[in-house]
Amino acid sequence: MISYHSTRGDKKIYTFSGAILKGIAGDGGLFVPERLPHFSLKQLKPLLDGSYQDTCLSVCDLFKTDFDHDLLKKLIYRAYSDNFDDRRITPLTKLRDNQYLLELWHGPTLAFKDIALQFTTHLFTEGQKKEKKHRLKKGLKQPKYLIVVATSGDTGKAALEGYVNKEGISIVVFYPYKGVSSLQELSMITQEGGNVAVYGIQGNFDDVQKSVKELFNNKELNQQLLLEKNVLLSSANSINWGRLFPQIVYHVKSYLDLVNAKAISFGEKIDIAVPTGNFGNILAAYYAKIMGLPIGRLICANNENNVYSEFLKTGVYDVRKRILVKTPSPAMSILVGSNLERLLYELTHDVEKVNFWMSQLKNKNFFKVDSETLRKLKEIFYADWVSNEDCLATIKKTYNETNYLLDPHTAVAQAVAERYQNKYGSDKPVVICSTAHWAKFAKDVYKALTGLESKEDEFKILKKITILVHGVTVPPNIANLRNKKIRFKRKYASGKESVKRAIMQSLKRW
Numbered sequence: 001m002i003s004y005h006s007t008r009g010d011k012k013i014y015t016f017s018g019a020i021l022k023g024i025a026g027d028g029g030l031f032v033p034e035r036l037p038h039f040s041l042k043q044l045k046p047l048l049d050g051s052y053q054d055t056c057l058s059v060c061d062l063f064k065t066d067f068d069h070d071l072l073k074k075l076i077y078r079a080y081s082d083n084f085d086d087r088r089i090t091p092l093t094k095l096r097d098n099q100y101l102l103e104l105w106h107g108p109t110l111a112f113k114d115i116a117l118q119f120t121t122h123l124f125t126e127g128q129k130k131e132k133k134h135r136l137k138k139g140l141k142q143p144k145y146l147i148v149v150a151t152s153g154d155t156g157k158a159a160l161e162g163y164v165n166k167e168g169i170s171i172v173v174f175y176p177y178k179g180v181s182s183l184q185e186l187s188m189i190t191q192e193g194g195n196v197a198v199y200g201i202q203g204n205f206d207d208v209q210k211s212v213k214e215l216f217n218n219k220e221l222n223q224q225l226l227l228e229k230n231v232l233l234s235s236a237n238s239i240n241w242g243r244l245f246p247q248i249v250y251h252v253k254s255y256l257d258l259v260n261a262k263a264i265s266f267g268e269k270i271d272i273a274v275p276t277g278n279f280g281n282i283l284a285a286y287y288a289k290i291m292g293l294p295i296g297r298l299i300c301a302n303n304e305n306n307v308y309s310e311f312l313k314t315g316v317y318d319v320r321k322r323i324l325v326k327t328p329s330p331a332m333s334i335l336v337g338s339n340l341e342r343l344l345y346e347l348t349h350d351v352e353k354v355n356f357w358m359s360q361l362k363n364k365n366f367f368k369v370d371s372e373t374l375r376k377l378k379e380i381f382y383a384d385w386v387s388n389e390d391c392l393a394t395i396k397k398t399y400n401e402t403n404y405l406l407d408p409h410t411a412v413a414q415a416v417a418e419r420y421q422n423k424y425g426s427d428k429p430v431v432i433c434s435t436a437h438w439a440k441f442a443k444d445v446y447k448a449l450t451g452l453e454s455k456e457d458e459f460k461i462l463k464k465i466t467i468l469v470h471g472v473t474v475p476p477n478i479a480n481l482r483n484k485k486i487r488f489k490r491k492y493a494s495g496k497e498s499v500k501r502a503i504m505q506s507l508k509r510w
């Protein structure tokens with residue numbers, strides 16, 4: 001079995017299911033596996049003939065979890081079935097010669113978050129069963145879990161869909177009020193189900209994520225919740241290992257699909273471009289690379305909030321003078337992403353260093369890595385960013401040239417990938433992660449196509465786009481939002497006190 005420990009040195013060891021239930025380590029660090037498994041090309045080859053589910057099962061088996069093979073297989077087939085609108089789950093589409101789109105938005109909420117969360121929720125509930133048995137033996141009561149989510153737009157809805165009506169679980173979602181697209185907001189505040197709550201928080205995603213993380217690290221509150229309510233807090237964000245590791249699978253699958261499409265020969269390297277926010281997706285690609293997938297460069301694409309591309313180029317992470325800028329790609333508008341911590345751990349395997357950098361970041365809004373770590377960063381990543389204007393121009397240009405309608409997040413990645421290819425004269429195929437369906441960002445897509453700011457409601461704009469663009473339709477899950485009742489309207493002020501108040505309020509129903 002592979003066990004899990006904190007990136008910050010806490011000596012406590014967790015099983016796979018234990019790490020998923022707990023979410024974040026006791027010292028505020030993130031869980032990482034004690035070692036990463038490796039697959040050889042020989043092990044990869046039989047998967048060429050397999051399905052997404054086969055690839056997923058192989059990756060799970062490699063991680064030697066505390067779930068047995070047959071159970072994992074059952075969970076995987078439950079997670080990835082007709083809840084996705086494409087049986088390939090993550091289809092690969094050719095955009096141009098040497099540019100492929102990995103469509104990660106075929107799940108129930110049209111977000112790439114679905115791919116992990118549709119699976120994570122099953123892992124979580126199975127983990128609860130395991131824990132229950134264990135506690136029964138010791139004569140202990142089974143706690144209930146409150147999943148607390150900070151969302152920049154897409155995680156919220158995907159987590160709500162994943163955890164709705166699950167036994168022994170409630171879920172509370174916090175999103176930056178006015179910091180998500182109106183369709184994203186509508187999809188969350190109309191969520192049905194008895195175990196869900198949604199709150200808008202004044203501030204941006206960084207404020208929300210910080211307040212939620214503080215909640216997890218508040219020992220007093222956690223004690224109180226356990227004693228008075230028998231409730232444990234956990235996370236569905238990519239700080240949770242259960243959210244992160246299923247994302248390794250689609251990077252592997254995209255490689256196999258490229259071989260099958262004869263775009264590369266088996267063993268040849270590819271590049272992967274990722275529109276980056278909380279650094280989860282690109283970290284999963286990095287894991288795939290160190291596990292043995294033939295990946296050349298990882299291309300980290302940012303919007304105008306370009307703190308990562310600055311960091312990956314200079315080794316300096318500096319948010320002292322930065323303020324979050326509004327962009328057409330809100331899911332990437334983040335200044336303090338969580339998963340960088342896991343990357344720094346993998347590069348150094350030095351918990352003291354990681355601890356030092358993270359405390360500098362927390363206290364000084366700044367840290368600088370050593371020259372050896374910077375050298376590694378530069379070797380692994382190419383990083384760049386795209387202005388708001390260029391993002392919209394990319395949507396229009398790509399549509400004009402290929403008839404494919406990109407969402408603003410994918411457009412950022414496409415623009416940076418193309419810049420990379422031009423700069424290095426690379427004719428290697430690049431896989432561009434397409435993380436959202438265009439329809440969720442109708443207003444900006446319309447602006448990109450026409451140059452006009454529309455003041456109409458999103459549903460009218462969607463209609464206009466379907467008239468303008470031949471062959472596109474509005475996905476039913478978005479069109480149906482129009483008739484749904486709004487259930488959550490409460491807006492809270494920023495800060496940990498208000499997040500705590502909201503938590504207490506949502507627990508009243510339990």
Ligand SMILES: *Cc1c(COP(=O)(O)O)cnc(C)c1O
Nearest residue numbers: 154277278279280281331435436
């Ligand atoms: C979450 C999200 C991202 C950023 O992914 P990370 O794993 O957080 O880096 C990019 N695009 C969309 C549409 C997203 O929802």
